[in-house]
Amino acid sequence: MAPVTIDSDPLPGTLRAAVGLLRAEAVAVGLVAAWLVWSDLTAPRVDLATAVLLTAFAIGGAAALWALGGGLARRRAGARAPAIVLQLMLLPIGWYMLQGGLKAIGVLLMLLGVGVIALLVSPPTNRALGFGAPEAGQ
Template sequence: MTIDPDPIPVTLRWAVHILRAEAVAVGLVAAWLVWSDLTATTTDLPSALLVTAFAVGAAVALWALGGALVRRRAGARAPAIVLQLMLLPIGWFMIQGGLGWLGVPLIALGLGVTGLLVSSPTNRALGFE
């Protein structure tokens, strides 16, 4: 039995779990978009395919970044932070559009995961300190 001398800190572990959960959620949205693209009666096909491709790409990126972070790849932290910070304007525009019940949690999620990714234990685990 091998014991890891330097276990993954709880902050990094939670960040990875949340990134993977986000990947699953965006993947479900992408699946719904594919179904919607296939069953729509009238559509702007190029725009529909672009939105669907963006959702699929985001899901793949979130999953891959979670995997890279669990393997302590320091280069995965910056793209993960960028994806989390993208939730801020999305949440803000949701609040402005009357969907505060969804926008506020998205902003909190983006800031929370960013906080986990820049915390001292995560920095040490990724070799930044």
């Protein structure tokens, strides 16, 4: 019988931080989605199609962020690119918040997006996900 090996190599700090931030974003977007559901149900007048689409978009975004965090926690390299795309989406959102007078939130969102991207493309994360040059002898 072949010996069983367990990958006990812990996630590097950069990848663990990125997963934590993606999961935190998922929770935040999930809370927005819950508020949208409540708002849809209690509004006196509502454009039903727009309300349902916006709510579904928020629920889908929360689910995608949570799933991508889980994929990265399991070292699935294919989860990195979609996670980066979602973080890039924070840049125009933050920019428009800056333009609309919500400077603190806009700057925070932009820094969050850039920060998570930096964590996702850092050398320790690259090694953990299998990107980069193969080690000697392989």
